[in-house]
Amino acid sequence: MPLSAPDYQFLKNLVYKDSAIVLGDDHAYLLEARLGPLAQLEGVADVTALVRVLQKAADPALRRRVVETMTTNETSFFRDIQPFEVLKNTILPELVKKRATERSLRIWSGAASTGQEACSLAMTLLEHQRDVALGWDVQILGTDLSSRVVERAKSGLYSQLEVNRGLPAPMLMKHFTRSGVQWQTSSAVQRLVQYRVMNLAAAWPLMPQFDIIFLRNVLIYFDMDTRRAIFTRLRNCLRKDGVLFIGGAESIREADDAFECVRAGSTHYYRHKTQPTAGIG
Amino acid sequence: MLALVVDDSRAMRSIIKNIIKTEGFTFVEAGHGLEALAVLETGEVPDLALVDWNMPEMNGLEFVQAVRANERFNTMKILMVTTETEFEYMSRALEAGANEYLMKPFDRAALRGKLEMIGLIAPTEIQDNE
Numbered sequence: 001m002p003l004s005a006p007d008y009q010f011l012k013n014l015v016y017k018d019s020a021i022v023l024g025d026d027h028a029y030l031l032e033a034r035l036g037p038l039a040q041l042e043g044v045a046d047v048t049a050l051v052r053v054l055q056k057a058a059d060p061a062l063r064r065r066v067v068e069t070m071t072t073n074e075t076s077f078f079r080d081i082q083p084f085e086v087l088k089n090t091i092l093p094e095l096v097k098k099r100a101t102e103r104s105l106r107i108w109s110g111a112a113s114t115g116q117e118a119c120s121l122a123m124t125l126l127e128h129q130r131d132v133a134l135g136w137d138v139q140i141l142g143t144d145l146s147s148r149v150v151e152r153a154k155s156g157l158y159s160q161l162e163v164n165r166g167l168p169a170p171m172l173m174k175h176f177t178r179s180g181v182q183w184q185t186s187s188a189v190q191r192l193v194q195y196r197v198m199n200l201a202a203a204w205p206l207m208p209q210f211d212i213i214f215l216r217n218v219l220i221y222f223d224m225d226t227r228r229a230i231f232t233r234l235r236n237c238l239r240k241d242g243v244l245f246i247g248g249a250e251s252i253r254e255a256d257d258a259f260e261c262v263r264a265g266s267t268h269y270y271r272h273k274t275q276p277t278a279g280i281g
Numbered sequence: 282m283l284a285l286v287v288d289d290s291r292a293m294r295s296i297i298k299n300i301i302k303t304e305g306f307t308f309v310e311a312g313h314g315l316e317a318l319a320v321l322e323t324g325e326v327p328d329l330a331l332v333d334w335n336m337p338e339m340n341g342l343e344f345v346q347a348v349r350a351n352e353r354f355n356t357m358k359i360l361m362v363t364t365e366t367e368f369e370y371m372s373r374a375l376e377a378g379a380n381e382y383l384m385k386p387f388d389r390a391a392l393r394g395k396l397e398m399i400g401l402i403a404p405t406e407i408q409d410n411e
Contacts, residue, residue, distance in 0.1 A: 076394070080404065081397065082404065161386070161391070163384075164384055165388075165391045169375060169381055169382035172371070173368050173371055
């Protein structure tokens with residue numbers, strides 16, 4: 001049975017309340033496509049029946065499964081390659097000079113999904129700043145709303161379809177080993193990355209000061225107030241000369257004027273407005 | 282841009298052609314390495330060769346070695362597209378002069394990504410909910 005307007009509204013409200021993700025009026029198809037398999041798993045006929053179950057009794061675990069199912073996990077290694085090129089060519093060499101005394105780097109992949117972005121950051125360091133990656137105190141934190149995808153990220157295991165997407169063959173050979181029909185990230189990559197569940201729209205745990213933040217293709221799902229709250233927190237956990245990457249199609253000027261945009265080739269990143277002009281970039 | 286699709290499976294050639302067609306490629310094709318060399322001898326030098334490994338007459342590795350021994354084809358990029366998934370095969374293909382390596386089965390995004398890596402098409406941002 002097609003989803004009625006009130007049932008769609010119910011699910012839309014549920015997803016918003018638990019994750020601050022805003023589903024547009026044209027997302028009914030997406031919701032049905034994604035929740036259909038979940039309805040089957042839950043042993044009910046369709047998404048409408050799933051709504052009835054949700055309405056009948058409070059079931060936090062089922063609510064979480066609904067929200068996690070609606071979380072977009074589209075990702076690939078070196079997704080939209082340009083930010084990684086800018087990191088390699090400009091940002092990392094500058095940062096490494098600046099941090100030569102403290103010998104520490106903190107990097108955050110804030111919508112990590114199954115970990116391809118965090119692993120790509122680790123591989124970028126291992127390929128182009130090997131001494132730093134192996135000798136400094138480097139931590140790449142990957143966080144995601146979904147405990148399911150965080151568990152997958154922690155496993156460091158990827159399917160053939162996943163390693164086919166975006167990962168150059170020499171990198172596959174260097175940073176992965178075969179594990180049956182899957183590929184396992186190398187111990188060097190695993191040492192650099194760690195993962196944790198985190199809801200960007202809820203209260204944040206105590207976060208370190210990051211040198212680099214990747215928060216790409218997630219802000220578009222939040223409304224203006226949520227974005228504004230997120231940027232206030234970002235401002236507090238990005239080091240004064242740190243850099244922030246958001247998705248190429250996302251703009252934060254509307255949400256916060258605390259950052260300035262730096263064009264870098266065909267991509268861009270953000271940094272604190274107050275930093276000296278001789279800073280990175 | 283012109284692509285040479287070398288695979289002994291007509292179905293696989295068709296899949297590859299359908300994908301690269303949408304990226305603006307025209308194509309010529311061959312069912313094995315020897316046939317592919319004959320195609321190269323008679324026509325213009327393609328921008329790209331997509332090459333299977335296991336084929337009759339001349340396999341993909343032998344084809345890559347033959348092509349890389351001929352300066353006329355220096356500009357042609359080579360992408361191995363094969364069911365061989367062992368690192369040893371990847372190493373041999375890359376050492377022989379293949380530019381990249383794609384394992385079957387693959388999807389459109391994976392093939393597209395490989396074409397980006399070898400500089401034949403411009404990177405585009407993957408949009409969520411595609």
